[in-house]
Amino acid sequence: MTAPPDGDASAALLEQVRNALQDSTPLRIQGSNSKAFLGRECAGEILDTRSHRGIVSYDPTELVISARAGTPLSELHATLEAAGQMLPCEPPSFGAGATLGGMLASGLSGPRRPWAGAVRDFVLGTRIISGSGQHLRFGGEVMKNVAGYDLSRLMAGSYGCLGLITEVSLKVLPKPRQCLSLSLEMTPGQALAKLAEWGQQPLPISAACHDGERLHLRLEGGAGSVAAAHERLGGEPLDAGYWSQLNEQQLDFFNPGLPLWRLSLPHNTPLLALPGEQLLDWGGAQRWLKTAATASEIRAAVSAVGGHASCYSHGLQDSPFQPLAPTLLHYHQRLKAQLDPQGIFNPGRLYAEL
Template identity: 50%
Template sequence: MTLALTEIQEHIRSAAAERAPVQLLGSGSKSFYGEVPQGLPLRISDFASLRGISSYEPSELVVTVKAGTPLAELEQVLAEQNQHLAFEPPRFGGQGTVGGMVASGLSGPARASMGALREHVLGITLLNGQAEALNFGGTVMKNVAGYDVSRLIAGSMGILGVILEVSLKVLPLPVAEATLRFEQSQAHALNQLNRWGGLPLPINASAWWDGALLLRLSGAQAAVDAARQSLGGELIAPELAQPFWLGLRDQSDEFFQAAQRAVQGGAALWRLSLPQTAPALDKLHGEQLLEWGGAQRWLTTAMPAAQVREAAAQAGGHASLFRATDKSAGVFAPLPPPLLRIHRELKKSFDPQGIFNPGRLYAGL
C-alpha cells in the first residue's frame, strides 16, 4: 500500500493547498446517489495496491479488506468459507467496491433482521484532509466502544476522508432458507408484518409489491420448517426465490428497472425511512415497494418533493431522493440546525479545507 498511499497523500496535500475539490470514487457505480459530484476524480480502485484482502480469520468472523477491492471479489472469498456479508449490500451490476459500499452506507433486504452496514464495520483506516492516515476501531467488537468513528464514516458519502481499509464482521451462511408468498393488500401486509414481528419467527427479509408479500425465512432447518407450517402461504421454489432476492438486493428487478425508466421521463425514485408500525401512505401516488417490515419504502412518483417529505414526516420518518434527474429539492432530508452544526464541525475536523466530495451530502459540507 506504501506507493499508492504516498501518491494519494501528495494528491491530497496539493488539493488542500489550492482548495481544489476532490471527487472520491470507488468504481463510480453509485455516482447517481447523493448530490451531483464535484471536483477532479480520485478513483481508489485504480490503485492496485489498494485492492485485496489484508487478513481474514474465518474462525473469528472478521475480514480486513482494502477499499478498492471489488465487492464481488470479497464475497467470493467469504463464500468459500460458507460465510457472507449478512447486511447484503447492493452491488449495482457487480461493479461496486468495498470503500464505496461503506461510504454509501446502503444495506439490502436482510437489514431489518441482521443489522445495517454500519453495525458490521469494526474498524477503518482513513486519510483525512491533511493527508494523515488515521486508524479507528479494530477487529473485535470491544474495540469499537466510546467514540465510534468507524461507523460514523459509514454513509458519510466520502465527505470526511479517503477510506483505505475496512475491517468487517462476517457471519456464516444460513443452514436453511425458504420463501413464502401471500396475496395481500399493502395495509394487510403491514398489519401482518407487525404482528409477526412480535413472534419468535426466523424472518430474515420481507418485500411487498403489487399486491404480493414475500417472506424469506432463514436459520436452522427445524426453525424454518416450523415457521413454514405456522405461517402458511405459498412456498416459492428456490430457483425462483433466489433471483428475486438478488434482484431486490442489487436493485435490478422489475420494480427498479421500471423506476429507472420513469426517472428518465421526469419522475423520481424516493427512499422513505419510516417506523415499521407506520400505516400505508395512501396520500402518496405512484408505485411503492416495501422492505424491512415496512421500515423502508420505495416510491416512484412525479409528486412534488415537498408533498413526499411532508407525508414521510407525518408518518414519523423522512424521505431521500434516491434517483432523479432534477435534484434541486435536495437529495437528503433537511437537517435541524443543531444537527447540521454537528455535521459542519465534523467536516471541519476531518477536512479543514473542505476538499473531499464537497456538497455531495449537504450543501456547505
C-alpha cells in the first residue's frame, strides 16, 4: 500500500518555509493540534501539515512502514492492524485527528514503553525541511542504516523546534499472540516492591499501573507463557480497554480539577512525599500527580531522586517542561542554531530560550 507521489503538498510546505525565512516570519507547526496543551505558547504563522499525508511504503515482511507527517495515526494503526502488526510504543493520540508528525514531535509513549521502548527507539529515518530551506533525508528504512549522529531520532520530543518533519520511517512489530489483563489488590508500596521483584524474572508483563488501590497488569506473549504467568500471579480479570483509557487520559483520575503533573523517575524509586493524588504508570517510572503543590516543591522532590517533572495543565506554568541545567541548555541552543539559524520553527515552544 502506497500513497500518491510526493508533489504539490510537499512543494507547498517547502515554499511556506522559504517565504518565512525570507521575511523572518516565525512558524507555528501543527497537525490536528491534539497536543497543543503541551509546552509553552508560541506565536507565528500557522503551518498545517495535514495536507501532506499518506503511507509512502509498507511491506509487512520487512516490519517497516514509511508515511508522511500529516498522516492520521488512526490510518497508520488501521493499516498495521490489517497485517497483524503494531507500533510497540503505543503513542497516545489525545484526539481523533492526531498525526504521525505530532507523534514524533511530542515523543510520547504509552503503557508498553518500559518493556518495548520509546517512540525514538523505533524511528529508522525521517525527512525534514530545515531552517535553511532544504528538504533533507536522514537515516534509512532498515535498522542497519541507523548509525552515527542520529538526527532522525533527535526529532523525537523536539516539539517542532528543530525543523519541519515531512516523512517518517518506523520499525513495527507483530501483535502479541495472547493478551490478558489482571487486577490485584495491594498498596502502592507493595506494588512497587512486587514490580521490582518481578522485573528480575521472565514474566511477560507489558504494562503495569497502580491506581491507589489496585495494581493493574497486562500480560502479553505466547499462550503458554501468559497462562503460566496468570496462574502464578493470580488476580481478577481486567477489561483490556483500561490501557487505552489510561493512555488517552480518559480515566476518572484525569478529570479536570487540580493541576496535573507528569513525573518521570528512575526505576524502583520509592513513593514520594508529595501532597495530592498519584497514579503510578510504567511500573512506577512514570507517575501522574494531581496536586496544589507549587512547581518548586514538586521539582525539588523529584530532582532529589534524579527525576524530572512536567506540567500537563495548559497555561499554568511559564516553563511547563523541566528547566534545563545551564550546560544542557547551552547545547540545546547550539543545536537549535545549527538546524534553525533564524529561529523560525515553533520559537519558545519547549523553552523560552529556544
